[in-house]
Amino acid sequence: MVAINVLLLFPLAVALAIFLVKNDAARSMLVRIGAVITALLTLVVVGIFFKDGIRLSSSIEEIDLIIVVVEVIIAAYIITLGIRSKRYVISIFSFLQTAAMLVFEFGFKEGITVETAIVFDKLTAIMILVIGLVGSLICIYAVGYMKDYHNHHKEYKERKSFFFSILFLFLSAMFGIVLSNNLMWMYFCWEITTLCSFLLIGYTQTEEAKNNALKALVINLGGGVAFAAAIIFIGMNYHTLELSVLIQMKPDAVLMIPVFLLSIAALTKSAQLPFSSWLLGAMVAPTPTSALLHSATMVKAGVYLIIRLAPLLGPTSVGRIVTLGGGVTFLTCSLMAISQSDAKKILAYSTLANLGLIVICASAGTQESLWAAILLIIFHAVSKSLLFISVGSAEHQIGNRNVENMDLLMGVSRKLAFYMMIGIAGMFLAPFGMLVSKWVAMKALIDSKNVIIVIILAYGSAATLFYWAKWMGKLVSKVNMGHKNHHELSLDEELPITILAFLVVISCFTFPLVSRFALEPYLTEVYKKTALIPIETSDIKLMLCMLSMLILLPISFIPVYKNDKRRKVPIYMAGENTGDNQTFYGAMGVKQKVEMRNWYMEEFFGADKLTFLSNVLCTAILVMGIILLIGGLA
Template identity: 75%
Template sequence: MGAITVLVLFPLLAALAVLLVKEDEVRNKIVRVSAGITAALTLVVVCLFFHKGIAYSYRWETVIDLVMAVVEVVLAAYIITIGIRYKNYAISVLSFLQTAAILCFELTAKSQIEVENAIVFDKLTAIMVVIVGVVGSLICIYAVGYMKTYHIHHTEYEDRKGFFFAVLFLFLSAMFGIVLSNQLTWMYFCWELTTFCSFLLIGYTKTKEARNNSFRALFINLLGGAAFAAGIIIIGMSRHTLELSVFTAQKPDAYLMIPVFLLSLAALTKSAQLPFSSWLLGAMVAPTPTSALLHSATMVKAGVYLIIRLAPLLGASPVGKTVTLVGGVTFLACSFMAISQSDAKKILAYSTLANLGLIVICASVGTEESIWAAILLIIFHAVSKSLLFISVGSAEHQIGNRNVENMDILLGVSRKLALCMMIGIAGMFLAPFGMLISKWVAMKAFIDSNNILIVIILAYGSAATLFYWTKWMGKLVSKVNMRQQSENEFHLDEEIPITILACLVVVSCFTFPIVSKYALIPYLNQVFKGQALMPIGSGDIKLMLYMLSMLIILPISFIPVYKNDKRRRVPIYMAGENTGDNETFYGACGTKRQVELHNWYMDSYFGTKRLSFFSDILSFVILIWGVILLIGGIAS
């Protein structure tokens, strides 16, 4: 119990320390040490409670409730004030209404509801804590080197690194609170705290674009927060419980599905599913560590985490079908929209939306196989996508931009960074890396549950990923313009987290059978009260491990061959006579031209202007359809 308390509170102390210290080098050391301690505490807590788990409540729960209520009022007052100041009255109204409603509930009806287990640590919690604590800490260390270079390149922005680091640690504390809280009001408090952190970090540069995007993110997530608050109030008033585990264990009926729908709606907004995705796309204006931590590895995972917890109440219910279809539209539409992007950060943003949609589908289908796939997708996606985000951030500083078309020089600038980026891309779509394993199991789960429409969506959406990942990978290995060099320094604070995350991508693929045996299967046994089995056979697992081993062994085996290679090397043909450097050639009239390789982005087919409007409308119609089904179920 004490270890969990320290795990939640330590990042708060770290946030306060880095905010108060003004000297750069001292602050940077505090960030590094605090991130290391946070990662260590994470591993200690997991080791202590992984086997048997733990569930308990604090004796001073009333004091905690009071502190949370005070913080809620302060945050609401701040949001209302800035909403009025910038004439964004919608966020002021939303913040006032949901805060007033939840406080009235806490001061009245909540006092009559007994909470036995406010904190629950089970196998799913352990997985989420490791993602938040380990991946989050690595990103905090990365931010030290990144932000130093960031302000060298962007002297027009006010240097507020201390504030930036403090918000990152505050966010880690809030995320720990979300995944550990079984009491819904505590989860709601931490949920809103992550929304506030996202708002602060998106608006870091204080430009007009950053401010507008931060307000958009705040507005959409406050909508989700209002749905969350309404769901909590209905659960407390009608079911006389505030424990998520107790609520999800109840027998579904028409009235129970109302708060389930509201909580699912909150989860969809937090995970940026259509039609709520615009906030995450706008968040890409923030410094890259923000995108890696909040909008890829952790914050958006809070939404899909909640849907996994709600999975026993979803499935074939009207709410379950609604959530599944919204996830399906998001997965398919965003997979296609990513094809038309050349900005690496936008590719990652759209692919993040798509993969979150796939996780939503798997979680809401609600079978043992699909939940198994959903949890593995969370693991693999968090590691691979955070690696890609921070690699893109470093590449931007190395080559001066983040356009995929210009990444053909990265091997000549930083071979190690290019290799790590390739590993991250491979982890997203190549066999036998983890994302493909999870999609394989998801396909099997959808077929077994007769979700034929979802099978089609998964097939076409997965096929679309081939276009943008192979274009990116092709640019990295093309070796065009290899002689171009950069004088930008690759900080050790950036290099170490990138290297560790690249190793974790590979290690997670080798160890997923162990994770399944000791974490996923026990969790599914607990949820479904039965004896769950691994969805793929031992023969398939061995084949995947052999394939993964070959990816490592084969390149090594060619070293002696290349060492003694006596083949004659000749200049390549480039639609003209090679000048001798393999980068330029003599074209028409003897003019010297630079060789250029350009991908086709099919913007006229898959451009965001063409697809986003119709996909948003379709998702909105699906949600309205879900509300109609919900009302129809109550009326009957």
């Protein structure tokens, strides 16, 4: 219990200390030390409790009282903010959920006991590792990034103490979400992440940042209303507030009401259509915010809840609705990513798509699909966080984040370009983990005879090839190798990028171990029947051989001959090369610079074209779910 309390409270203490420290050097050192200790605490807690897990009860009424007081303070702040910004829906949402929870707490909660407030099982261990390790690396990266950020953006007020403190508060709240079996505690931490995301997105205090932050607040508060309504419904009808008790109940028409409400909360938090606009708007924030929201925290809270609810979903009406909504998100966002040339927007749309894929797998509700969903969380977290922070550093190196200019990066920082290629490979190339998980997801969905989702998965996966291949193609094209830049990566940036690149590769080698010692025991416990790895041992051996070959590939660039006398010829450019491999003589002898550009197919897959239609479709799917629920009750 002590170790878990320290894990929960240490990032909170670091957040407070950072907020109070104004000296830049002392603050930076405090962030580094806090991040390292948080990562070590993560490993210690997982090491202690991984084998047998732990279930803790809490009869301390003071904790519930503190939570209520903090909730009221947060609600007062948000209601005031909504009135001042004239976004009255913010004030209404905050008032509704807080007032309802207070009435329930002091009027109807009496007699409802929570025997198990905290549960640490194999899934909790995986999530804590993702949050603690990836989140801590992002915090360290932020030290170097924010220094360069404010050197490049003198127009923004420097509020680094505030920024770093919110990062650590975020980590503490996420630890609370994945450890809480008490739905009231989970809801409290859930709302703290909503507030943190609002504060981080609005960091620069520009009009665009403020508007996008308010949009994120509106959507996530809406999800909070659904979460609060579900808690009250469960408490009053089933006299429990324990998530573990809820998922063991037999699905019926009445139980599906709170399950649907919790699913809505999860879909808003994980930015699924039609709730995705807040996550796209978050791109205006500094890169560490994007990396934290998209990889290790915030959006993972939503899919984590769907995974916990998986035994109640599956073939039920709510399960099919959630699966179909995730399918539409996966396909349309994959297509919209094709039309983007801004690397950060590609990462945003691909994040929405991959979250949709995780939602599909989790809500399908089979052991195989849930196996794929949990592995997707791991692979997506390490690969996407690597890509986000690599793009952030590349923007400072080459001056922008346009994919069309990524051919400059090899001439500026070979190391950064190489790490970025590892991140991209981790997202779509065999035998990296994302492709393994998609393979298993396809098999699971075929076995469950969900034909429509199988077709969606096939086309959505094919679409990912377009934008990842274009990006990697620019990185290796070497068209602008002559471009030089003396700006070096700081150690605070380079160390997390290097470690994350290593984690991308090592996760592919170790996923059979993760499956054997974590996923299979967890799935066996949840479904009360033996879970087996859904791919054959021979397939795993083949994948590991392929991965080894990829690792050996860089050896081919090592000079074999000490005095290589092979004749070097200039690159052919559909015109006479001037000799520098950068320019050629075109028509009338005019000297022209070579250009290589991708086709983005905006006329087919532009976000403006697809966003409205996909939002309408997903809204119709959710309305259908409500109708089915009402029909089931009738």
